[in-house]
Amino acid sequence: MNPGKGKRVADDQDAAADIEAWITKARTCEAPAIATFASGLEADIAAVRAALMEPWSSGQAEGQVNRLKLIKRQCYGRAGLDLLKRRMVLAA
Numbered sequence: 001m002n003p004g005k006g007k008r009v010a011d012d013q014d015a016a017a018d019i020e021a022w023i024t025k026a027r028t029c030e031a032p033a034i035a036t037f038a039s040g041l042e043a044d045i046a047a048v049r050a051a052l053m054e055p056w057s058s059g060q061a062e063g064q065v066n067r068l069k070l071i072k073r074q075c076y077g078r079a080g081l082d083l084l085k086r087r088m089v090l091a092a
Contacts, residue, residue: 015052020045 019041026038041048071091075084 013053016049019048019052 023038023042023045026034027042029035029038068088071087072084075081075087
């Protein structure tokens, strides 16, 4: 048995409980965007709990996707596909 595993499971369960408390508080927030976001999380709470319990993260992949989308948005507005292609080649 992994000695750190029991603590990690307890931490994951605490995180799952904390998110529910945060959602409850955020739904009554005066900022409509935060209240809407909290309602969306609550609508899919099973997936949110599962994500909090997993030991792995897709953060690296999501960061790369976000970076590529940012480059794409910048380039389409200014110089189109040629600049986008050049930036992608230089970044690799």
